[in-house]
Each structure stands twice: as C-alpha cells, then as structure tokens.
Amino acid sequence: MTPYATDDIRSTLATAxxxxxxxxxxxxxxxxxxxxxxHEPTExxxxxxxxxVARAANAVIAYSLxxxxxxxxxxxxxxxxxxxxxxxxxxxxxTAGREEAQVAEEALIVVPxxxxxxxxxxxxxxxxxxxxxxxxxxxxxxxxxxxAEPDLRAAPLVPWPDPVGGFRLRVYRLAETPIAExxxxxxxxxxxxxxxxxxxxxxxxxxxxxxxxxxxDFEQISLAVKGRxxxxxxxxxxxxxxxxxxxxxxxxxxxxxxxIPPPTVHTTQGIGPHQQLIDIFSPPREDFSEAGWVLxxxxxxxx
Numbered sequence: 001m002t003p004y005a006t007d008d009i010r011s012t013l014a015t016a017x018x019x020x021x022x023x024x025x026x027x028x029x030x031x032x033x034x035x036x037x038x039h040e041p042t043e044x045x046x047x048x049x050x051x052x053v054a055r056a057a058n059a060v061i062a063y064s065l066x067x068x069x070x071x072x073x074x075x076x077x078x079x080x081x082x083x084x085x086x087x088x089x090x091x092x093x094x095t096a097g098r099e100e101a102q103v104a105e106e107a108l109i110v111v112p113x114x115x116x117x118x119x120x121x122x123x124x125x126x127x128x129x130x131x132x133x134x135x136x137x138x139x140x141x142x143x144x145x146x147x148a149e150p151d152l153r154a155a156p157l158v159p160w161p162d163p164v165g166g167f168r169l170r171v172y173r174l175a176e177t178p179i180a181e182x183x184x185x186x187x188x189x190x191x192x193x194x195x196x197x198x199x200x201x202x203x204x205x206x207x208x209x210x211x212x213x214x215x216x217d218f219e220q221i222s223l224a225v226k227g228r229x230x231x232x233x234x235x236x237x238x239x240x241x242x243x244x245x246x247x248x249x250x251x252x253x254x255x256x257x258x259x260i261p262p263p264t265v266h267t268t269q270g271i272g273p274h275q276q277l278i279d280i281f282s283p284p285r286e287d288f289s290e291a292g293w294v295l296x297x298x299x300x301x302x303x
Contacts, residue, residue, distance in 0.1 A: 010184060010211070015064040018072045022153050022217065024238050028297060029151045029261040031233050032143060039142050045070045049120070051279065055132060055140060055141035056219050056259050058157040058282035059193060060092045062137070063255055064126040066090050071128060074111075074117040074134075077158070080167055080190055081130040083109035083118065084278060085174075086197070086225055090124025097266035099169040106174040108171050108195060112167035125255075127223075131282060143149070145301050153262045155217045160303045161297050170299065178293045185279075187293045189300045198277045205270040214268040218281060220260040222268055224252065227275025231258045234265040 001299060034054050040048035046068040054061055064072065068090075074081070083103075084093065091104035096116040103109060120126060132138045163170075174197060177186050185196040189235070210242065213230070214290045228254055236243040252270065260266045268277060288294065 004211055010213075014066050015069060017124060021251055023297050025240055026152050026238075027243055028153060028235055028238070028245070028264065030245065031100075031231070031261060031264065031266075032257075032259040033250055033252055034143060034257050034259070035253055037248035037256075042140060042142055048099075050082055053141045054257060055138055055147065056221050056280075057147065057154040057284070058132050059221060060132055060134065060137045060141060060221070060279060061221065061223065061257060061280070062128040062130070064128070066120040066124060068118040068120060068122050068127045070126075072128070073122070074116050077116065077130075078133045079113050079115060079192055081109065081111050082195065083107075083129040084129060084195065084197075084223075085109065086125075086127075086276065086278070087200075088125050088225070090126055092126060093119040094120060094169060095119070096169045099168055101171050103171055103173075106197075108172045108174075109113065110170040110172075110190055124197040126224075128223075129193060129195065129280060131252055133157075139253075151219070151261060153217060155205070158190060160189070161301045162191060163299050164301065165299075167228055170296075172296055179264060183293050184288070184291075185293075186290065186295060187288055188286050188296050189284045189294045189302075191300065192284075192286065194281040194294075196279040196281075196288075198279065200274065200276045201270050202274055204247075204272065207269065208268060210267045212265050214263045214265045215260075217262050218283070218285070219262060220236040220266070221277040221280040222258045222260065223253040223280060224256045224258075225276050225278060226254055227270055229256075229258075229275065229277065230269045231260070232267050232269065233260060236265070241259060252298055259266060
C-alpha cells in the first residue's frame with residue numbers, strides 16, 4: 001500500500017528496509033488500549049498524588065496526577081529518562097546531581113542516569129517516560145502481563161550514541177521550536193527514545209484525510225492527553241489462520257495510550273472538538289532522523 005497521501009509531509013520519507021527479517025508465522029501482538037483512569041493507580045503519594053505505570057516492549061510510561069509538594073524520585077536509574085510537559089502539566093523543579101532546572105511550560109526534559117528528584121510545585125499532570133531497562137518500573141506496570149511473552153516482531157532496544165558532552169540535565173522548551181511548515185510535528189531524540197509532540201487540533205480530524213500506514217519492526221505508543229480519539233488498526237494475515245485478528249476501530253478517552261504493534265496498519269482519528277496526541281517510539285526512528293526533523297540532533301547524534 002502507499003503509506004501516505006502526496007500532501008502528507010511523511011510521503012517524502014525514504015522507504016527503509018526493516019532492521020531484521022522476521023518469519024511471517026511469528027505471532028502479532030494485539031494492540032493495547034489503556035485509559036489510565038479506568039485502572040487503580042499503581043502508586044499513591046502521602047499527599048494524594050496518583051501514578052499509573054504502563055509499559056510497551058521497550059518503554060515505560062508513568063502518568064501522574066500529582067499534588068503540590070510531591071517528590072517523584074529515582075535512585076540508581078540505569079539510563080536517562082524524560083519528562084513530557086504540555087499545557088496541563090504541573091510546574092516542576094528537577095534535580096539531578098548538582099544540576100537543577102525549574103520548568104513551568106511546555107517542554108521535554110531529559111534527566112541523566114543515576115539519582116534524580118522531581119519536586120512538584122503545583123497540582124497537575126507529570127508524565128515521565130523511561131526505557132524498559134528499569135526492572136521495578138517494567139515489572140510493576142499495570143499491563144506487565146501483556147509482555148510475559150516478548151514481542152518477537154519488535155526490534156530490541158539498542159541504545160544510540162551518548163549525547164554530545166555526556167549525560168546531563170537538558171531542557172527543550174517547545175516555545176523555542178514551534179510547529180513549522182515542511183517538518184512533521186516537534187520531534188526530539190534521546191539515546192533510547194523518540195518523542196513527537198504533535199500539534200493541538202482545534203477540530204475533529206477530517207475522515208477523508210487519514211493516514212493508514214505500518215511499521216515493519218517497531219511499536220508506536222500514541223499518548224492521548226486531550227480530547228477523544230478513535231484508533232483504527234488492521235492486522236495482516238499470516239500463514240496460520242487461527243491467529244488472524246479482525247480489524248479494530250475503538251474510541252478511547254484521555255488520558256490514555258494505545259500501544260500499536262508491528263506490523264499492523266494503523267491510523268488515529270481525533271473526534272473531539274479539541275485534541276492533542278504525543279507519539280512515542282523506542283528505539284528512536286531512523287527515518288525521522290534521516291529526514292532532518294529531529295530538533296535536538298546536535299545534542300543527540302544518530303548512530
């Protein structure tokens with residue numbers, strides 16, 4: 001299939017060969033649809049802040065409804081992680097080693113490995129994004145059972161090169177990188193993750209302008225932070241007909257994630273009067289990197 005219409009900027013992407021071959025009989029994981037508030041919190045702070053932790057093949061997301069005064073700490077974190085700040089995020093003060101940053105606006109914060117603290121300075125949302133290397137987060141995820149058997153179609157996480165100047169606390173403020181013509185969203189890369197802050201949409205998506213496409217060997221995590229969405233997913237047929245799955249088109253509220261497994265054909269349709277989606281990939285995508293769309297590429301070189 002042709003992945004994108006000619007007026008979609010992604011139609012300019014070079015067609016990449018899959019990183020590895022997969023036997024066509026390899027099972028395809030089912031998509032996961034997780035509305036955080038439909039589950040009991042994974043953690044609750046003494047001040048009443050609540051956190052939901054969910055995982056994908058290579059990534060873990062911690063969504064918190066935090067209270068002013070909460071401290072979200074990591075000790076001995078094996079690799080860097082990020083904090084995703086959007087318009088409803090709580091202001092935070094992040095400390096890592098001798099570095100500290102105060103952030104009260106839309107931003108991507110990259111926190112280095114080791115010990116760190118996020119002090120919450122007002123009630124609101126705190127979203128943290130980790131790789132799956134942290135055993136406690138991976139094993140404590142509300143959907144951990146979904147990965148009791150690994151996804152053999154998903155490429156394993158192989159870290160990209162270390163950042164220029166070494167690991168340190170970095171803040172990328174979205175106001176400094178507005179949505180621009182000729183570039184897809186606002187994409188940032190770390191050694192283990194890629195995050196795309198898509199534009200807020202002030203109206204429902206045109207049902208005649210969707211973008212069904214597939215990824216050969218990597219998952220996509222679609223994080224819905226505002227509005228309502230329908231995720232459309234089509235499962236390819238393999239040689240074993242007993243494993244065929246019907247198409248899915250399911251509405252999901254926010255906040256939520258849809259974990260889209262390879263190599264399903266998928267597209268997401270905002271159906272509310274106002275919505276925002278953030279796409280997450282682990283490991284980082286080579287096609288987006290080669291297109292020159294990564295805004296912090298000077299800090300995080302491609303492999």
